[in-house]
Amino acid sequence: MKPQLPRTDHLWWSAGSLLAVCYALTPIAWIVSLSLKHPGDLGDNRFWPQRITFEHYRAIFADAQFPAALMNSLGIALISTLLAVTIAMFAAYAVVRINFSGRRLFLALALAIAMFPPVSIIGPLFNMWRLVGLYDTWPGLILPYITLTLPLAIWTLAAFFREIPWDLDKAARVDGATAFQAFTKVIIPLVAPGVFSAAILVFIFAWNDFLFALSLTSTNDARTVPAAIAFFTGSSRFEQPTGSIAAAAVVVTIPLVIVVLIFQRRIVAGLTAGAVKG
Amino acid sequence: MAEIQLENISKRFEDGTEAVKDISLTIDDGEFFILLGPSGCGKSTLLNIIVGLETATTGDVRVDGRVINDLDPKDRNMAMVFQSYAIYPHMTVGDNLAFPLKLAGMDKEERDKRVTRAADILELGDMLHRMPRSLSGGQRQRVAMGRAIVRQPDAFLLDEPLSNLDAKLRNQMRGEIANLHEQLQTTMVYVTHDQTEAITLGQRLAVLRRGRLQQVGSPRELYNTPANLFVAGFIGFPSMNFFPGRVENGRLQLPVLEDTIDLGDNGTDLNSGQEVVVGLRPEHLALAEDDNEAVLVVEVALVEWLGADAYVHFTCKHGGEEEPRLGQLADNEEKEKKGGKKITGIVKLDPSHRLSRGDALNLRVATDRLHIFDPESGRCLFRSSQEE
Numbered sequence: 001m002k003p004q005l006p007r008t009d010h011l012w013w014s015a016g017s018l019l020a021v022c023y024a025l026t027p028i029a030w031i032v033s034l035s036l037k038h039p040g041d042l043g044d045n046r047f048w049p050q051r052i053t054f055e056h057y058r059a060i061f062a063d064a065q066f067p068a069a070l071m072n073s074l075g076i077a078l079i080s081t082l083l084a085v086t087i088a089m090f091a092a093y094a095v096v097r098i099n100f101s102g103r104r105l106f107l108a109l110a111l112a113i114a115m116f117p118p119v120s121i122i123g124p125l126f127n128m129w130r131l132v133g134l135y136d137t138w139p140g141l142i143l144p145y146i147t148l149t150l151p152l153a154i155w156t157l158a159a160f161f162r163e164i165p166w167d168l169d170k171a172a173r174v175d176g177a178t179a180f181q182a183f184t185k186v187i188i189p190l191v192a193p194g195v196f197s198a199a200i201l202v203f204i205f206a207w208n209d210f211l212f213a214l215s216l217t218s219t220n221d222a223r224t225v226p227a228a229i230a231f232f233t234g235s236s237r238f239e240q241p242t243g244s245i246a247a248a249a250v251v252v253t254i255p256l257v258i259v260v261l262i263f264q265r266r267i268v269a270g271l272t273a274g275a276v277k278g
Numbered sequence: 279m280a281e282i283q284l285e286n287i288s289k290r291f292e293d294g295t296e297a298v299k300d301i302s303l304t305i306d307d308g309e310f311f312i313l314l315g316p317s318g319c320g321k322s323t324l325l326n327i328i329v330g331l332e333t334a335t336t337g338d339v340r341v342d343g344r345v346i347n348d349l350d351p352k353d354r355n356m357a358m359v360f361q362s363y364a365i366y367p368h369m370t371v372g373d374n375l376a377f378p379l380k381l382a383g384m385d386k387e388e389r390d391k392r393v394t395r396a397a398d399i400l401e402l403g404d405m406l407h408r409m410p411r412s413l414s415g416g417q418r419q420r421v422a423m424g425r426a427i428v429r430q431p432d433a434f435l436l437d438e439p440l441s442n443l444d445a446k447l448r449n450q451m452r453g454e455i456a457n458l459h460e461q462l463q464t465t466m467v468y469v470t471h472d473q474t475e476a477i478t479l480g481q482r483l484a485v486l487r488r489g490r491l492q493q494v495g496s497p498r499e500l501y502n503t504p505a506n507l508f509v510a511g512f513i514g515f516p517s518m519n520f521f522p523g524r525v526e527n528g529r530l531q532l533p534v535l536e537d538t539i540d541l542g543d544n545g546t547d548l549n550s551g552q553e554v555v556v557g558l559r560p561e562h563l564a565l566a567e568d569d570n571e572a573v574l575v576v577e578v579a580l581v582e583w584l585g586a587d588a589y590v591h592f593t594c595k596h597g598g599e600e601e602p603r604l605g606q607l608a609d610n611e612e613k614e615k616k617g618g619k620k621i622t623g624i625v626k627l628d629p630s631h632r633l634s635r636g637d638a639l640n641l642r643v644a645t646d647r648l649h650i651f652d653p654e655s656g657r658c659l660f661r662s663s664q665e666e
Contacts, residue, residue, distance in 0.1 A: 099292070170331050171364035175378035175425065176352040185377075189368045 069228030088153035160194025287337035312480035357426035372406035519623035
């Protein structure tokens with residue numbers, strides 16, 4: 001049941017929400033507008049484009065660089081998400097359910113890694129990757145992404161695992177499931193909202209990362225979109241690539257919006273309602 | 279079908295607490311067996327050891343003579359009903375019931391047949407497509423039972439299955455569980471802290487306290503011949519009254535009574551001068567006539583009127599100068615808290631007597647219903663009742 005708000009309260013809530021949405025969406029609208037403007041109008045300081053053109057979109061896809069970067073971004077982000085969430089699922093389950101010594105230390109260390117400023121490891125990583133041949137490769141980016149997002153994923157999932165009643169995996173074990181079956185058939189479906197939350201966090205991190213992508217790649221082999229955009233050039237050396245950058249920014253935002261919209265529907269609390277008494 | 283044998287089972291947890299100490303039991307094939315005890319007595323741990331969710335530190339679990347200590351729970355073919363029901367919330371009722379069968383790799387046709395039969399027995403037929411969250415407590419309880427019976431297991435283990443239900447539903451489900459056992463004739467091990475549930479359902483009971491087995495027997499045996507103070511105080515409602523006393527030359531001296539009681543021929547076995555605790559059930563006290571011996575002079579402290587009966591709480595007029603030594607008693611902590619020097623008790627009377635607080639009463643002690651315990655060990659030394 002939604003609480004019935006008095007009319008004035010309702011008004012204030014609507015006004016506040018509208019303000020927040022405008023505040024958040026204005027820059028995005030600005031970029032969309034820029035990406036649709038005719039090259040000659042880019043500096044006209046108007047919010048609405050006077051003449052709409054898809055020239056910039058055609059331009060970025062005509063160039064070999066951007067589609068390659070898009071594939072890199074998609075592949076690297078998806079693989080990172082898959083691996084990080086899978087590892088985090090097992091780690092979080094172990095942390096919550098198994099009473100091993102050093103459990104607290106493990107969680108504290110994981111948090112410490114999350115606090116680590118990435119800038120400080122970029123230099124050593126650059127040298128190491130060149131040495132072992134991971135420089136400018138997919139694994140070269142996937143590895144740091146997994147490492148840096150794992151703590152967050154583990155903490156998120158651990159919070160969800162704690163909500164699952166122990167009796168459910170005991171029941172599954174008695175019902176004839178192996179420990180692994182109990183995990184995959186009973187526990188994972190119940191923490192699905194947590195898995196999706198963690199997946200979104202990891203995906204966004206990997207998708208948006210600029211620092212590692214810029215420092216650890218050099219060619220189209222592994223360069224992701226945020227880094228690739230930085231290397232955009234105008235059609236002539238006297239022209240700023242503003243329109244192309246705006247178009248590329250819009251293109252990379254779309255998958256993110258889609259992913260969040262899909263998973264948002266799955267992130268609903270109360271899935272465990274009905275498991276135990278109450 | 280299974281006979282479950284426990285041999286010298288002990289369980290010590292990592293933090294050093296000893297949940298179960300050296301328990302040996304045999305649960306016969308097809309028996310309705312109850313593990314009874316107050317919370318923390320180790321009864322649930324024992325159940326978990328039987329089903330394989332915990333491993334015993336020492337001792338053997340045998341099923342039909344075969345040691346199954348190292349057998350995984352999934353291979354034990356036992357079904358368990360949890361206190362919390364542990365219904366899988368992401369599956370429909372039907373899928374919940376079918377889950378153990380799916381795991382066993384049964385084909386869909388046979389699965390459906392079994393689920394339908396279980397649903398019929400438990401009247402879940404029209405709920406198979408509903409999600410657990412839309413069910414009431416009693417319905418969830420049935421689903422949990424249903425998931426246990428579809429497998430046709432060797433044994434059912436029930437861990438306080440009724441404790442989350444309201445009183446009326448609990449009585450109804452109690453009857454249904456008894457019927458179910460009658461129909462299936464499968465070994466059932468039932469854990470509860472509720473002695474009413476235990477004595478109404480069980481064919482045999484094991485009473486546990488602080489991880490130790492106190493007594494095993496039929497409800498009647500435990501009621502009539504409790505082995506020690508704890509069992510005497512735990513079985514029966516209202517619980518047994520205890521009075522401090524002393525044996526002198528085959529006669530029992532009770533400070534609460536004016537007369538001494540002759541313990542008869544067998545009473546001479548008791549050491550003269552022995553301090554004892556005398557137990558007497560509330561139903562073995564009655565209003566005294568003028569010519570009765572062994573009369574307890576009491577003052578009414580509280581009347582609980584229940585329609586068919588009245589439980590009258592009283593304090594004794596005599597005795598009670600010394601602190602009664604009831605160390606081995608079930609609710610001794612509670613008794614100590616009261617702290618008073620007065621000796622108190624309960625009597626079950628006809629509700630037609632209109633009694634109120636402060637009234638004086640004379641109660642006749644049924645001298646042929648006395649249980650005499652050693653106050654140190656709690657062991658029963660003597661009982662005047664001949665009932666077995």
